[in-house]
Amino acid sequence: MVRILTAAEFEKQITRLAEILIDAVDSGAGVSFMKPLARDVAEDFWRGQISGIAAQKTFPIVAELDGTIAGLVLLMRAWAPNQPHRCDVAKLLVHRDFRRRGVATALMQALEDKAKALKQSLITFDAVANSPASRFYQKLGFICVGTYPNFAYSGDGKLDDTALFYKEI
Numbered sequence: 339m340v341r342i343l344t345a346a347e348f349e350k351q352i353t354r355l356a357e358i359l360i361d362a363v364d365s366g367a368g369v370s371f372m373k374p375l376a377r378d379v380a381e382d383f384w385r386g387q388i389s390g391i392a393a394q395k396t397f398p399i400v401a402e403l404d405g406t407i408a409g410l411v412l413l414m415r416a417w418a419p420n421q422p423h424r425c426d427v428a429k430l431l432v433h434r435d436f437r438r439r440g441v442a443t444a445l446m447q448a449l450e451d452k453a454k455a456l457k458q459s460l461i462t463f464d465a466v467a468n469s470p471a472s473r474f475y476q477k478l479g480f481i482c483v484g485t486y487p488n489f490a491y492s493g494d495g496k497l498d499d500t501a502l503f504y505k506e507i
């Protein structure tokens with residue numbers, strides 16, 4: 339159900355991944371983009387990840403249910419040469435049709451497993467403060483070190499604080 343895609347597999351799924359990103363923005367999530375998110379912009383965003391996937395800097399983890407990609411997350415290794423032990427979490431997205439069924443939990447477990455296999459010892463990322471996503475990460479044991487005020491606009495156009503998370507593994 340949960341697996342890591344190769345660059346070629348990822349490219350074949352760009353239409354579905356764009357649907358999932360558009361759905362997240364439509365749902366009001368703060369995931370880099372404003373509402374409405376055009377299909378070509380969403381597809382270009384995913385296409386821009388392919389070189390990092392091919393270089394094994396980015397690992398796209400997808401969850402499939404009933405033969406459909408229900409959600410995904412990107413494990414992104416830190417680019418900096420002095421941080422070979424650190425990776426980021428990006429674009430944890432579960433389509434609304436599949437939420438509250440443990441999909442994101444399974445994705446984050448797979449991400450931690452892959453991070454350990456890559457000998458990563460620190461996972462970092464940020465999320466909209468006081469959001470369902472922040473509550474989700476806290477439930478999974480990620481530690482919030484604080485917030486940036488008024489950091490980014492949500493898909494709905496409201497300025498949100500951003501919470502900074504980490505976990506040592």
Ligand SMILES: CC(C)(COP(=O)(O)OP(=O)(O)OC[C@H]1O[C@@H](n2cnc3c(N)ncnc32)[C@H](O)[C@@H]1OP(=O)(O)O)[C@@H](O)C(=O)NCCC(=O)NCCS
Nearest residue numbers: 362367430431432437438439440441442443465470471474
């Ligand atoms: C946040 C998100 C990834 C959670 O995905 P999911 O597959 O529904 O999560 P899970 O089913 O694994 O949830 C596990 C637990 O997290 C918590 N949780 C998940 N969604 C929640 C919500 N909307 N409100 C409060 N708690 C929530 C609950 O404790 C839940 O357990 P429960 O269902 O038994 O109560 C999903 O809502 C999403 O894609 N949101 C839009 C995109 C986004 O904000 N991504 C994060 C970017 S940083």
